[in-house]
Amino acid sequence: MALSQEDVAGIAEYAQIALADDELAEMTTYMNEAVDMLAPILEYDLDGVDPTFHPIGDLSNVMRPDEPTPGLDLDTAFANAGSTRERYFRVPSILGDGGVA
Amino acid sequence: MATELDQLSASAIAAGVVAGDFTATEVARASLAAIEARDGEVAAFLQVSPELALAAAKATDDAIAAGEKVGPLAGVPVAFKDNMHLVGTRTTCASRMLADYDSTYTATCVSRLLDAGATPMGKTNMDEFAFGSSTETSHFHRTYNPWDTERVPGGSSGGSAASVAAGEVPVSLGSDTGGSIRQPAALCGVVGMKPTYGAVSRYGVVAFGSSLDQVGPFGRTVGDVALAMNALVAGGRDPRDCTSQDCPVDFLEHLDDPVEGRRVGIIPELMEAKGLTDEVKSAVEGAARTLESQGAELVEVDLPHMGDSIAAYYVIGPCEAFSNLARFDGVRYGYQEPGCATLAEQSSRSRAAGFGPEAKRRQMLGAYLLSSGVYEKYYYRAQQARTLITQDYAAAYERVDVILMPASPRSAFKFGEISDPTEMYLSDMYTISINIAGNGGISVPLGLGADTHLPVSAQLVGPAFKDRSLLTFARALERGTDAGAGMGDGAPVAPDFVGRGGDLA
Numbered sequence: 008m009a010l011s012q013e014d015v016a017g018i019a020e021y022a023q024i025a026l027a028d029d030e031l032a033e034m035t036t037y038m039n040e041a042v043d044m045l046a047p048i049l050e051y052d053l054d055g056v057d058p059t060f061h062p063i064g065d066l067s068n069v070m071r072p073d074e075p076t077p078g079l080d081l082d083t084a085f086a087n088a089g090s091t092r093e094r095y096f097r098v099p100s101i102l103g104d105g106g107v108a
Numbered sequence: 109m110a111t112e113l114d115q116l117s118a119s120a121i122a123a124g125v126v127a128g129d130f131t132a133t134e135v136a137r138a139s140l141a142a143i144e145a146r147d148g149e150v151a152a153f154l155q156v157s158p159e160l161a162l163a164a165a166k167a168t169d170d171a172i173a174a175g176e177k178v179g180p181l182a183g184v185p186v187a188f189k190d191n192m193h194l195v196g197t198r199t200t201c202a203s204r205m206l207a208d209y210d211s212t213y214t215a216t217c218v219s220r221l222l223d224a225g226a227t228p229m230g231k232t233n234m235d236e237f238a239f240g241s242s243t244e245t246s247h248f249h250r251t252y253n254p255w256d257t258e259r260v261p262g263g264s265s266g267g268s269a270a271s272v273a274a275g276e277v278p279v280s281l282g283s284d285t286g287g288s289i290r291q292p293a294a295l296c297g298v299v300g301m302k303p304t305y306g307a308v309s310r311y312g313v314v315a316f317g318s319s320l321d322q323v324g325p326f327g328r329t330v331g332d333v334a335l336a337m338n339a340l341v342a343g344g345r346d347p348r349d350c351t352s353q354d355c356p357v358d359f360l361e362h363l364d365d366p367v368e369g370r371r372v373g374i375i376p377e378l379m380e381a382k383g384l385t386d387e388v389k390s391a392v393e394g395a396a397r398t399l400e401s402q403g404a405e406l407v408e409v410d411l412p413h414m415g416d417s418i419a420a421y422y423v424i425g426p427c428e429a430f431s432n433l434a435r436f437d438g439v440r441y442g443y444q445e446p447g448c449a450t451l452a453e454q455s456s457r458s459r460a461a462g463f464g465p466e467a468k469r470r471q472m473l474g475a476y477l478l479s480s481g482v483y484e485k486y487y488y489r490a491q492q493a494r495t496l497i498t499q500d501y502a503a504a505y506e507r508v509d510v511i512l513m514p515a516s517p518r519s520a521f522k523f524g525e526i527s528d529p530t531e532m533y534l535s536d537m538y539t540i541s542i543n544i545a546g547n548g549g550i551s552v553p554l555g556l557g558a559d560t561h562l563p564v565s566a567q568l569v570g571p572a573f574k575d576r577s578l579l580t581f582a583r584a585l586e587r588g589t590d591a592g593a594g595m596g597d598g599a600p601v602a603p604d605f606v607g608r609g610g611d612l613a
Contacts, residue, residue, distance in 0.1 A: 015472070018476045018479070019472065022475035023452070023455045023459055024460050024463065024471065026460060030465075038473065041469075041529075041530060042473075042476075044418075044419065044422060044533070045419045045486060046419075047416065048419045048489050048490060049486075051489060051492070051496075053493065053496075056495050056496060058488060059491055059498055060491055062319060062320075063305065079212060079213070083212050084212070086210055086212060087208075088439070088441060090444070098439055099448050099449060099450050099451050100449065100450050
């Protein structure tokens with residue numbers, strides 16, 4: 008079943024990409040073309056086939072010794088941030104609709 | 109007599125620097141002059157880094173003057189795809205999202221080349237976040253194919269391929285998630301290698317598809333690519349990338365081994381595929397005869413699930429991309445939309461303004477495919493298909509050492525010629541299954557196509573962690589080919605750019 012513009016708006020909200028109305032129409036066309044292109048995957052005979060999530064299949068839980076190592080210093084870590092205050096990244100209100108931060 | 113930098117291989121430059129024929133500083137200045145003279149028309153670079161280049165070159169010259177041992181890439185100018193961190197440069201991924209992002213650390217692949225003595229010339233253009241096959245999705249500008257500037261260089265590592273084809277640098281690095289080294293190498297007529305997944309550290313390379321991405325070198329000769337592979341891999345496993353593996357070096361050791369008695373797989377079905385042009389088909393058939401004439405045996409093999417790889421890739425790739433690019437929320441780095449009342453609004457408006465159309469498309473597709481009820485239908489089944497594709501290759505490698513096929517179905521196309529995104533995805537029809545299986549692959553130039561008179565290439569692919577053997581076959585193919593620089597001498601600099609700037613004293 009084809010994705011509607013409303014479906015695609017829901018996906019955009021989930022993906023946190025604020026699409027403009029004209030983008031939404033184009034994106035809906037693209038999404039339906041792309042999903043059509045993927046349709047063959049629904050027909051493959053895959054009964055009993057284990058999935059491969061990674062090309063190095065036997066690789067798991069790679070750990071280093073639990074010893075402290077230097078990380079980025081604060082100045083470097085903050086160098087590309089849009090807004091910081093003291094030792095923190097600064098963001099607008101996380102809850103509700105904003106108001107006074 | 110003056111020496112032109114663009115006529116020297118990386119190994120000849122390193123040898124000349126060590127022998128005192130010229131200094132690393134003279135080489136760096138020659139490369140800067142070549143970039144100055146050529147890049148106005150090629151636009152391979154997003155950022156040139158003369159200060160870093162001259163400082164690195166001086167360090168190399170000082171080390172030689174002090175009698176210290178220098179690395180195998182001493183004084184060799186290199187360029188890096190702009191998804192690789194290098195302190196002192198921006199790392200933009202050709203996106204508005206990261207237009208002002210300063211590298212906070214240096215990627216392992218970059219530092220290993222620099223540790224080997226290479227001189228960093230700058231950062232090259234690419235499709236935005238590596239989403240594309242033509243470098244047309246770069247936020248900043250196009251890159252022009254040095255063989256015909258009305259045409260694309262391929263992508264996503266189009267700037268890295270074009271910088272080598274135009275003779276601005278002898279070696280560059282790219283990254284390959286579905287063909288992004290091998291396809292632009294084919295369209296620009298240079299050698300481009302995607303090593304086995306895990307051979308080269310991905311630390312410091314902005315992630316696209318974490319189970320698919322791999323870094324590799326471009327060069328005009330197979331020997332230069334092998335030289336760069338040594339620098340990338342000889343340091344062993346990188347503890348900063350948990351998927352990086354120890355793997356065999358030296359890549360030069362077996363380069364000139366004979367291929368007599370060894371077996372080369374041919375997949376007849378791939379040579380009849382829709383979209384493959386006559387000139388590429390004919391050139392790859394010629395490549396098969398070249399290897400056969402050196403005593404290799406051609407063996408027909410079958411990859412029954414190869415046809416499933418495009419659909420599987422365009423499930424796995426976008427899903428991994430959506431996960432990886434979720435980090436770009438405008439808080440710690442990246443474009444931040446001003447004046448937003450809530451964090452959610454700031455994130456979604458920053459992402460909407462920061463990402464270009466193709467980056468949005470891939471993430472939207474990934475978000476949909478990972479959503480509840482859809483995941484099982486597509487993502488899980490794509491991973492099952494991945495098993496079958498990998499098993500096909502494993503079965504084929506029981507019978508052959510390598511497989512020969514096209515790298516790209518056609519030579520370079522014109523700007524705007526492929527405007528439908530899903531049609532563009534077919535540019536990678538010969539390359540993506542190698543990323544799905546995690547194996548190595550390499551594009552080897554075969555000269556100019558009979559019809560378009562543009563570069564065409566063969567692709568050789570091999571089993572996981574047999575990249576040395578892959579290079580042996582690539583060298584054998586090069587040895588029996590005159591791609592325009594003379595028999596066995598690799599690929600030439602694109603004729604319109606030869607000798608423009610880059611005089612070495």
